[in-house]
Amino acid sequence: MTKVEKIEINDYQTTNHEFLAPRRTRLKEFWHLFKQNRLAIAGLVIFVLFFITALAGLFLTSGHDPVFDPALVRLQEKLRSPFSQPKIDTLMPHEIPTVGVYVMGTDDLGRDVFARMLQGAWVSLTVGFVAVGISVFVGIFMGGIAGYFGQNHIRLDHILMVCLLFAAGIFIAMGEFFSGSAFLIVFLASVLLLFRSMNKMEMRGMSKWYGILKKDTISIDTLIMRIVDIMLCFPSFFLILTVVALLPASIYNIMIIIGLTSWMGTTRFVRAEFLSLREQDFVTAARALGVGNFRIIFRHMMPNAIAPVLVSATIGIATAILTEAGLSFLGFGVPPPHATWGNILSDGKRFIFDAPWLTFIPGIAILIVVLCFNLFGEGLRDTLNPKLKERH
């Protein structure tokens, strides 16, 4: 390409721009609107600070010889108030706090609350993000299927197959491998049979039986929405509490359970968005061009449906952090080697009059972080609202 041509192209672009309305990218437009919401900006700033703190907490409190040791017990220094000087002569050299004072005091075992809070920040952050990640993933998956493939019906043979697979799974889980594998073999055989007979079904004399198997039962949409209804019938905190209490205590179980009990809202949003999007022209055009289903879903429809999901995910993180704190408070939370804000508070409640900082520091920390997620989420909702966009 010669220089002259390049200039011409540039020229063409600039002249063309003069006739168009001043165009901002989506992101710029979003930022322009978002900037006006001061509460949401404050939420974003605190969120970033919290994120940095949590990351720093991970690096400073883990490893073999951490900078701040959250598990170091100094029984002679228990329940010291914030900013108190350590009694140097009673401590071993490695027991002296890193910054010289107990920034947030010590708890009933003389552990440095500052170090424990740093460690807890990371735990809260991961619990929030992983739980919401799971719930958004399940929600988008279920909602996407219900919205896009919802009109298709489930046939009787599908149900039979799922039943076979389930039976096999349950038998194997109960330790009866013989009957389990028998069911599995029947399942595989019927899959093979169905695939083969799909081609030459009329040739067989068994087409009548086959017709019964091919009978439509309910649509996928109905099935998924009924599952959502069933899940909504459970009182959520009680369900989480039950399952957490029955399963062995671990941080991963808590994340997974919070995630698996909170996907219903996302499913409903995504389904509603997909139902309206799939009737729109650009989807028809994409389908006419021969674009595959999954490319249509993920490349064309999902970006248009993601706004309400983002909002509910942000607020979901806040809820997940609160739920984890509540579980820790009741004694079902993340087990002891990890400090979380919930269990610092729950340990500190016994000393509420002698050592109020053990209650107030984690309580206020949880409050601020949850508040920032809520404010940020509401700001996102206002900004992403298309009704608001037209006005500016």
Next chain:
Amino acid sequence: MLSFIGRSIIQKIITLFFVSVVSFLIIHLAPGKPSQVDPMNPKFTPEMVERFRLEFHLDKPLHTQYLYFYRDLFTGKTVSWKDNQSVLKKIWERFLNSLPLFIVGTILTWTLSFPIGIRSAIFRGGFYDRSTTFLAYLLISIPGFFFAYILIIFVVTHFHVPVIGMETFGLGASSWIRVAMDRVWHLLIPSILGATGGIAVLSRYVRSQMLEVEGQDYVRTARAKGLPPDQVHYKHALRNALLPFVTMFGLILPGLIGGSVIIESIFSWPGMGRMAYEAILARDYPVILTVNFVSAVLVLAGTFISDLLYLVVDPRIRL
């Protein structure tokens, strides 16, 4: 209308059936057996465990256990594993304890959030609106147990009244007014705590609903023809904004049994939530399952009532 009612009742019964199956499976497939609850107890000999298993059909296959359990539940014969008392009777006693908390909490929620929401919608963007918005977010974000401790410290140090439990122990011989005040103090703080989240959410909802109606053409018409602002706000706008809230009456029904586990355990309130919590700790499966089942029934009944109310209130909906 009748066909709608029939269809939705059938649908709800099917949902209920699946809820019962799922909750039964969750409880019984989870690791850990109820017969291992108390292995350190010397009275819990293997013979006892065996008798226990026989008595509660734990030696039968899962589907038989399911049938036995729900047969017992519907004939009212389910007993708690912990103390052999009838589960329904236990739940009823605890329910009566939780009821005052629920009633006071609901009254607080519904009487406070409407004026707050309406006022902040009318003065949109003003100081009042902004401060209630911030306050609402604050109340949604505060962990309930932390707020409970702040309130307890505040009340105990400033008013010198005991607040833990349902009533002060050993107050029997005092005058009736003292006893009544004592009950009120004990009731007030947990109900306020139970209501905070509701007030925050509901007032925001009232505000957005009100704002939406205030933007409608008929409100502008009313204002343009010179009606006094009060009449426009409260007669033209408010009446239409109230529509969705009628249906929410049905949705508060599940709150009857939910109770708050955390608040009831902080205040040692012998209510539903605390009973459920104790049942979980003791692996008292019949109690857990019954609470779950009853609350599912209440959720379904609540949605059914709200659908019906919507039909009655909104003439635009025809089936």
